[in-house]
Every structure is written in C-alpha cells, then in structure tokens.
Amino acid sequence: MPDSFQSQPTMAQANLLGSFPKSVRSRIFRGIASACLLTAGVAIACEPLAAQSFSLPSNSVARGPSTSPGNTPDSNSQGFAPRTPAPNAANTPPSLQTPPSSGNRGSATNALPSSGAASGQLSAGGQLPREAGQEHRVYNLSPYTGYLTKHDRPHQAVVDWIVRETGTDVWHTEPFGFMSADRDELKVYHTNEMHQVIAGIVERFVAGDKEPxxxxxxxxxxxxxxxxxxxxxxxxxxxxxxxxxxxxxxxxxxxxxxxxxxxxxxxxxxxxxxxxxxxxxxxxxxxxxxxxxxxxxxxxxxxxxxxxxxxxxxxxxxxxxxxxxxxxxxxxxxxxxxxxxxxxxxxxxxxxxxxxxxxxxxxxxxxxxxxxxxxxxxxxxxxxxxxxxxxxxxxxxxxxxxxxxxxxxxxxxxxxxxxxxxxxxxxxxxxxxxxxNLTTTPLVPQIGTRVSAPNRGRY
Incomplete structure (x- = not known):
C-alpha cells in the first residue's frame, strides 16, 4: 500500500475502537484495508492518462454551477454549465469539435464569422489610395441650386452631365475615384486631369444663365x-x-x-x-x-x-x-x-x-x-x-x-x-x-402622364 494511504489512528479513534469487542474490531480493520487497496488501484490506473495532457473538448460540460464570479447557472440547464474552450483547442479531434450553427444567417447571434475577403480589409491604415495623385475637391453648387427652389433634386443634373462628359468607366475602374453630390456641394476624389474636366462642367451651371x-x-x-x-x-x-x-x-x-x-x-x-x-x-x-x-x-x-x-x-x-x-x-x-x-x-x-x-x-x-x-x-x-x-x-x-x-x-x-x-x-x-419670348399662349413644359420605369437610363 502506498505511504500516502497509510495513516495512524488518533488517541480518540483508538479509545473508540477499544470499546468494541475483538471480533468487531477485526472486521472494521479488514474493511478499512480493502478500501485503501481499491483507492490505491484507481490512483495507479489514472497516472498514464494524466501524462498524455489531452484537453477536454470545447463542447464538454461540467456538472454543477459555474465557478466564475458573477456567473449564475441557467435554470434550464439542470445543473450543467458549459465549459470554456481549452487554449489548445486545435488538438481536439474533429468528431468532438462543436459544429457550426445552422441558424438564420441574418441573425447577429447565429451569423458565421466572415472571411477577410468577404468582409473587406482595411488597407493603408484606412487612407484613400493616391497612386495616381488623386485629390479630393469640393465644388459649391449653391449659386445654381439656390435658384431652383421648386426642383426636388436640382444637383442631380450636375452629376448627370459630368457622367455624360467623362463616361461611366472612369468611376468604376482604376485609378480609384468617387463623386457625391447634395443640394449645396459636389465632392469629387480623382486625378487632377479629371478635376479640370469636372470644373468646366460645374462652371457652366454655376456661372451660366440662371433664368429659365x-x-x-x-x-x-x-x-x-x-x-x-x-x-x-x-x-x-x-x-x-x-x-x-x-x-x-x-x-x-x-x-x-x-x-x-x-x-x-x-x-x-x-x-x-x-x-x-x-x-x-x-x-x-x-x-x-x-x-x-x-x-x-x-x-x-x-x-x-x-x-x-x-x-x-x-x-x-x-x-x-x-x-x-x-x-x-x-x-x-x-x-x-x-x-x-x-x-x-x-x-x-x-x-x-x-x-x-x-x-x-x-x-x-x-x-x-x-x-x-x-x-x-x-x-x-x-x-x-x-x-x-x-x-x-x-x-x-x-x-x-x-x-x-x-x-x-x-x-x-x-x-x-x-x-x-x-x-x-x-x-x-x-x-x-x-x-x-412673351406670347399670348402660356409657355409650360409638356409632361407625359405615362408612368416611366424605375430605371432612369440617363446615360
């Protein structure tokens, strides 16, 4: 029997055992010895498993409430709390790993982690590319749009004419550039050559004749x-x-x-x-x-x-x-x-x-x-x-x-x-x-009553 399982009875235990008859004391000693032998065998059998250093799978559960501070077990878990994944989860066999959730992909809790290619990567520290010497300029449109108070989106005409002049490919291919407009300003990020073309179009709006x-x-x-x-x-x-x-x-x-x-x-x-x-x-x-x-x-x-x-x-x-x-x-x-x-x-x-x-x-x-x-x-x-x-x-x-x-x-x-x-x-x-052009007949735009398709088809 290992020394760790040997123990000497205390004085109180010896006095208590002495009060029993001799036949009873012998039975008690034999039971204690059998229990010690069984405990020692279990300990010896567990020593090789501890040497392999296998971590528990991430989907294993531990019986009893969680021991982390402030964490209370769920009332529906019936005493089972999820065990935190082990640091070396890569060594977990595939059959024991947690399968990916098949829930609704639109849900934030069930959504799968997206790869870097699908979610986009932050390039150049979040700065806009300038390999072709692009510049960001803001054009003031208020001298033109200020007169068109009855038009819903008068700045859209500026964007339309810029695209007619430059074409659509320059905004969807390299070098990188973009254009955005509201009622007061036109924001453009592109090369200096492109800005020269855009400035000529904007000038025809803001410096041209404002009257109908x-x-x-x-x-x-x-x-x-x-x-x-x-x-x-x-x-x-x-x-x-x-x-x-x-x-x-x-x-x-x-x-x-x-x-x-x-x-x-x-x-x-x-x-x-x-x-x-x-x-x-x-x-x-x-x-x-x-x-x-x-x-x-x-x-x-x-x-x-x-x-x-x-x-x-x-x-x-x-x-x-x-x-x-x-x-x-x-x-x-x-x-x-x-x-x-x-x-x-x-x-x-x-x-x-x-x-x-x-x-x-x-x-x-x-x-x-x-x-x-x-x-x-x-x-x-x-x-x-x-x-x-x-x-x-x-x-x-x-x-x-x-x-x-x-x-x-x-x-x-x-x-x-x-x-x-x-x-x-x-x-x-x-x-x-x-x-x-003052005439006796009122000059009014002729607008068709037929509802047009959603696609504007401007270009």
Whole structure:
C-alpha cells in the first residue's frame, strides 16, 4: 500500500475502537484495508492518462454551477454549465469539435464569422489610395441650386452631365475615384486631369444663365422622304451615331424656308409644336401616348355561361421625348441630349382557337398577337445656339396614328391595321430666355402622364 494511504489512528479513534469487542474490531480493520487497496488501484490506473495532457473538448460540460464570479447557472440547464474552450483547442479531434450553427444567417447571434475577403480589409491604415495623385475637391453648387427652389433634386443634373462628359468607366475602374453630390456641394476624389474636366462642367451651371430658357420643339411627319431634294442645299449635314438617323444644321432663315416648303405638301402632318420652359441642364419630357386594347387570352368563365370569356391587354402607342440642354457660359454653344421612343402597333394578327365544351362540342374563338414597330433615339448634339437642329428618324413607325373624322368610317378599328410608315422630322431651336419670348399662349413644359420605369437610363 502506498505511504500516502497509510495513516495512524488518533488517541480518540483508538479509545473508540477499544470499546468494541475483538471480533468487531477485526472486521472494521479488514474493511478499512480493502478500501485503501481499491483507492490505491484507481490512483495507479489514472497516472498514464494524466501524462498524455489531452484537453477536454470545447463542447464538454461540467456538472454543477459555474465557478466564475458573477456567473449564475441557467435554470434550464439542470445543473450543467458549459465549459470554456481549452487554449489548445486545435488538438481536439474533429468528431468532438462543436459544429457550426445552422441558424438564420441574418441573425447577429447565429451569423458565421466572415472571411477577410468577404468582409473587406482595411488597407493603408484606412487612407484613400493616391497612386495616381488623386485629390479630393469640393465644388459649391449653391449659386445654381439656390435658384431652383421648386426642383426636388436640382444637383442631380450636375452629376448627370459630368457622367455624360467623362463616361461611366472612369468611376468604376482604376485609378480609384468617387463623386457625391447634395443640394449645396459636389465632392469629387480623382486625378487632377479629371478635376479640370469636372470644373468646366460645374462652371457652366454655376456661372451660366440662371433664368429659365425656351426650347422650341416641332415634330412633323412626311409620307415621302423626297422633301430632301428641294431642301438639300439649305442644310449642313451633321455626323451622328444612331443607325438610321440623319441630322442637319440650318440657319433660322433657312429653317423657316424648309418648314414652309414642308407645309405646302399634302403628305405632311404637324404632330406637335411646343415651347418648353427649361432651366439650364435640367430635363423635360414631351409625351403623347394612348392605349390600344386587344384580346390577349381566353379563359374559362366563372359563371359557366358563356363557357369562355376573353382577357384583354393594352399596349401604349405613341411617342415620348426627353430633352436636356446645357448652355456654355457665354451662351453661344448648346449641348443637348435628346432621347426619343416611338412605339406603334402595325397590326393585330388573329389566331383561331378551338376550345372544348362539356357536350363534346367545340367553341371557336380567337386571340390577337400584336405586331409592333418601334424606334429608339438617344444622342447628344452640340451646335451654335443661333442655329436650328433638324433630325430625321428615317421612314419609321409614325409617331401619330391618323384618326378618322367619322368614327363609323374608321377602318383601322375593323382591320386592326394602322397608318403605316412616315419620315419623322424634329426641329429643335433654342430661343433664349423665357422673359424675352412673351406670347399670348402660356409657355409650360409638356409632361407625359405615362408612368416611366424605375430605371432612369440617363446615360
């Protein structure tokens, strides 16, 4: 027996044992000896395990309340408290490690720790990169936006024109740069060369004319494009990028001659003539659309008679034009972004359907498939402000569908066809300040009533 398990009885214990009979004392001594031998065997068996220095797995639990100060066991833990992970948890076998939580990733308590690549790394001590000599400059926009009290976001026009001038790639590729604007300031971080371009655009807003300007738009259609033969020598051709588009510059005197020549033709129709009152750099819209209904589908009738009922659809037909002009500081040059969308239903193609009936007969009906003709223009032009820009969309879908004076004689409603093709012409003329163009007819912007898509598509 090891010495650690040997002990001498005290005087009180000896006196107590002496009071028992001899046979009883011998039984007590034999029981004590057996207990000591069992305890010694357990201690000897545990010595090799202690030498291996294995730490407990991190998901092990210890019975009883936690011994850390201020920590009270949970009432639902039933006496079990989680044991803190061991410092050398890397030696824990994988089968004993705590698996990752599969709870809601959106929860802050169950979210998995993200890697450095996904969460982003703090580079250069949190400083902005300057490998290309970038500079942070703040431009004051209040001299321009202070006049536009009725506009919700007048500074957005400054951002739009900067992106039109610089393109979008310079803000999403190297060298690093950013741009942010509010009603009072424009904050830009980029190279010195880029700041020179931005300063020129901002100057056209803050140092240009603050008064409302007048842009005259005149939209006409010509059935035959041979009007060019008489007007060719009066026009100066301009190169454009949009396919099928032609553009010319005319003096105001020549523009009046061309317009009078067109009005003398029988195949010319003036669709719209309007003066748009616009602030420098802002965007105004001119729209004329109407819906055309058609049979989109046939579905079973909930009343069971008639057995089937038509489901109708609607297509918006007409044109939408957006104009955004920007004057130079001296007012001699005009940059203008013109966006036009023309949609026309050429005809509705009927499709016959044979639908079954409960009495084994066939119900014959038809649906309609629209045949659309559309045309798109999105171009930026620059010309002297004392000249007139003339655009020809080519022989495309007519922006306006002719209506019969007598509704009963409107054959298009019977045949499902429209007026065909025409050469759409647009005259764009800058007329200066609104205060210098006093007329008896109020000059108001023409805004389309159709709800546009969420995507602005500015660029």
């Amino acid at each position: 300007q007048v842009m005259n738009l005149r939209l006409m259609t010509v059935s035959n494009p041979n009007w060019r033969s008489n007007a060719h020598m009066l026009m100066q051709h301009v190169n454009v990028q949009s396919p099928g588009l032609q553009a010319w510059l005319l003096t105001k005197e020549n523009a009046a001659l061309v317009m009078n020549t067109l009005r003398s033709r029988t195949d010319v129709r003036e669709v719209h003539a309007v003066d748009l009152i616009m602030n420098n750099g802002q965007t105004e819209k001119l729209a004329s659309t109407r819906g055309r209904n058609y049979v989109l589908n046939v579905k079973p009738s909930p009343a069971h008679w008639p057995p089937y009922e038509p489901e109708t659809g609607e297509i918006q037909e007409g044109f939408q034009i957006e104009v955004s002009p920007l004057l130079s500081v001296d007012g001699r040059t005009l940059d203008c972004v013109i966006k036009a969308d023309i949609d026309q239903v050429d005809k509705f193609v009927p499709v016959e359907l044979d639908l079954p009936l409960p009495n084994n007969q066939v119900h014959r009906t038809k649906i309609e498939v629209p045949q659309l003709v559309s045309w798109r223009l999105h171009e930026r032009f620059r010309w002297p402000s004392d000249m007139v820009l003339l655009l020809s969309c080519g022989v495309v879908a007519s922006p306006e569908r002719n209506q019969s004076m007598v509704p009963l004689l409107n054959l298009s409603s019977i045949t499902g066809t429209t007026a065909g093709r025409s050469d759409a012409l647009m005259f764009v003329e800058f007329r200066g300040r609104a205060s210098d």
